[in-house]
Amino acid sequence: MSNAMEPSAKKTIWVTGASSGIGEALVRALVAEGHFVIVSGRNRDALLKVxxxxxxxxxxxxxxxxxxxxxxxxxxxxxxxTDQLDTVIAGAGTCEYDDGLTLDIDSYRRVFDANFFGVVNTLREALPLLSNARSPIFAAVGSLSSVVGFPRAEAYGASKAALQYFMDALRADTSQVPLRTVLIRPGFIDTPLTQENDFDMPFLMSPDEAAQRILAGLNGNKAVIDFPRRLSWPLRMLGLLRPIWFGVCAPRMTRIKKLRRGA
Ligand SMILES: NC(=O)c1ccc[n+]([C@@H]2O[C@H](COP(=O)([O-])OP(=O)(O)OC[C@H]3O[C@@H](n4cnc5c(N)ncnc54)[C@H](OP(=O)(O)O)[C@@H]3O)[C@@H](O)[C@H]2O)c1
Structure with a gap:
């Protein structure tokens, strides 16, 4: 059975992380196609604007x-x-880098709460309503950062890697039921999340372009939507060629030149 999100059929769709960035762009594209969209985030004023x-x-x-x-x-x-959800896009997420290996546990918990437990919470509330749809889709926004270990991304990348495993396990567990699960792994997108970044972001895309890639992927039958390919292919290759990643690339990227000394 194909759970493609046919552009013609009007759907009921829940988007989390809809108050800005990729989520907001997705909402724009979805309502342009006539879908009914429930938008979530913490900032109610921003959602009312959307x-x-x-x-x-x-x-x-x-x-x-x-x-x-x-x-x-x-x-x-x-x-x-609503008593039915056709599609859920769990996009809510946050990024905090661990500068200088502080291992600040509160920061790690904030990142995991939004990026990992947030998706689990979203699925738990959505599942009974998804089960009322004919061809339901549960999509979660991960990141290409889960393909290899990036410096400073110990918290963010680990939360997205945990999410990736969760989505794989969910896919395995729902292989006999009509729920399609989709992991979306964007590269760099120009949103408030990345606007603070102080490093080069190769192949930076606009949120509207990202939304188009995501909807095209949901309209097809992919279980993983990676984009842009110019970034995802080299990263996936480097994920396999680990000695090159850790021996050549990582030493050029890390900002840690010496470890903090004990008292
Ligand atoms: N931008 C990139 O380059 C990039 C790359 C790969 C993956 N991603 C992922 O894409 C997703 C969207 O990020 P974005 O780039 O569009 O950033 P963004 O503009 O900062 O959007 C993040 C969204 O998540 C919501 N959010 C954050 N924490 C939340 C929480 N605890 N509860 C509910 N909503 C929460 C925010 O809304 P409120 O502040 O209103 O709560 C906002 O709507 C994230 O999962 C991010 O990790 C982004």
């Missing part, structure tokens, strides 16, 4: 994906809005 794109087709559901109580409440509100 709703102005098309107040009839967009419903605001603010929540903190990493907060279990907030997500349980969101689940109740979600079931009041």
């Amino acid at each position: 709703q102005q794109l098309d107040p009839k087709l967009i419903r605001v559901l603010s929540c903190d994906v990493g907060d279990d109580a907030s997500m349980a409440e969101a689940g109740v509100a979600l079931r009041e809005i």
Whole structure:
């Protein structure tokens, strides 16, 4: 059975991380196709602004994906809005780099709460409604950073690698039921998340272009949507050629020249 998200059919779609960046661009593209979209994030004012794109087709559901109580409440509100979800795009996420190997556990927890536990919470609230759809899709936004170990990305990359494993296990576990799972792994996209970055971001794409790549992938039958290919192919290759990554590339990228000394 194909769970392609046919462009012609009008769907009910829940997008988390919809208040800015990739999520907001996805909402723009989805309402342009006439879909009904439920938009989530913590910043209600930003979501209300997004709703102005098309107040009839967009419903605001603010929540903190990493907060279990907030997500349980969101689940109740979600079931009041609709009894069926055709597609969920779990895009909410955050990035904090570990500069200087501080191993600040609060930072790691914040990143995992949004990027990993946030997706688990989203799926838990969405699953009963997805199961009411004929060809449901659950998509989560990971990152190409999970392909190889990047310097400073101990927290961010690990959260996306955990998400990748979760999506693989979910795919295996749902292989006998009509739920299509999709892992989306973008490269660098020009959003508030990356606008603070102080390093070169090769092949930087606009959020609208990223949204088009994601929707094209969802309209097809891929389980993993990687883009841009100019970045994903070399990275996947380097993920296999580990001595080159760790022996040649990583030493040029790391900013750690010596370890902090003990007291
Ligand atoms: N930009 C890139 O280059 C890139 C590359 C690979 C993957 N990604 C992934 O793409 C996704 C979207 O990122 P973006 O680049 O579009 O960044 P962004 O513009 O900063 O968007 C992040 C979105 O996630 C929401 N969010 C963050 N923490 C949340 C939480 N605890 N609960 C609910 N919503 C939360 C934010 O909304 P509120 O602030 O309103 O909560 C916002 O809508 C993330 O998962 C990110 O890791 C981005």
